[in-house]
Amino acid sequence: MKVWLPLFMLCCIFILPLHSHAQTNTPNDYGAKGALEEKNMTLQKALTYAIEDEYLSQARYNAFIEKFGDKKPFPAVLQAEQQHIDALLPLLKQNNIAVPENKANEYVTAPASLNDAYQESKQAAIDTTAMYNAFGALPEIPEDVKGVFKRLGNTSQQHIQLFDQQLQITPSTP
Numbered sequence: 001m002k003v004w005l006p007l008f009m010l011c012c013i014f015i016l017p018l019h020s021h022a023q024t025n026t027p028n029d030y031g032a033k034g035a036l037e038e039k040n041m042t043l044q045k046a047l048t049y050a051i052e053d054e055y056l057s058q059a060r061y062n063a064f065i066e067k068f069g070d071k072k073p074f075p076a077v078l079q080a081e082q083q084h085i086d087a088l089l090p091l092l093k094q095n096n097i098a099v100p101e102n103k104a105n106e107y108v109t110a111p112a113s114l115n116d117a118y119q120e121s122k123q124a125a126i127d128t129t130a131m132y133n134a135f136g137a138l139p140e141i142p143e144d145v146k147g148v149f150k151r152l153g154n155t156s157q158q159h160i161q162l163f164d165q166q167l168q169i170t171p172s173t174p
Contacts (some may be wrong), residue, residue: 002053007148009091012045017073017113021116023082024042025106025108025109026056029048029109030049030052031049031052031053031056031104031131032049032053032056032124032128032130032131033127034049034052034066034126035049035050035053035131035134036127036130036131036134039095041134041135041138041140042140043095043097043140043141043142043145044095044097046138046141046145047062047092047095047097047134047150048082048089048097048100048153049075050088050132050135051085051088051089051092051099051100051133052083052100052104052137053086053127053128053131054084054088054152055086055103056104056107056108056124057081057102057128057174058078058081058082058085058104058105059104059107059108059123059150060103060108060124061074061075061077061078061081061121062121063108063109063110064110064121065078066110067110067117068110068117069070071114071166072162073159073163074117074121075160076162077121077162078153078157080159084146084155086147086153087148087152088148088152091144091145091148097148099107104141108170113129113172115167115170115171115172118163118165118166118167118170119145119167121163122160122163122167125156125157125159125163126160127158128152128153128156128159129153129156131153132149132150132152132153132155132156134148136149136150136153139142
């Protein structure tokens with residue numbers, strides 16, 4: 001009995017972290033995670049968080065496609081993420097805001113199962129939608145930028161539905 005407790009502890013310390021999640025290593029001040037915690041939002045911060053989050057989504061879906069293949073809806077959502085980045089870049093330029101370095105690959109790892117990938121993708125889309133909704137409510141955000149945020153938030157909302165559909169037909173792992 002005394003041997004089992006140390007073995008259990010070692011398992012918890014070394015084995016459980018191997019079941020990694022896509023956003024486990026994301027800093028608290030990056031992407032939607034950072035935006036949802038930010039207390040003093042500005043246009044510069046909002047656009048920076050937004051493009052970081054799109055970078056993160058793009059890296060996440062690339063990692064999932066690399067590990068699981070072209071499973072629905074990852075290729076289509078990956079293409080949408082590039083469109084989101086393309087929509088944000090002119091806003092950064094127009095507002096004289098430096099485009100942040102894309103560090104998203106440093107924070108993303110593919111999970112153990114396809115079901116976990118769908119779960120993580122759904123949660124990320126929920127967070128992204130919440131971020132864009134919060135940005136749209138800020139009075140200091142110009143109307144043209146709010147329009148882009150609204151469109152990107154609506155697309156993220158659609159992604160939630162896509163991942164829900166896949167979760168209904170993809171068996172979970174024990």
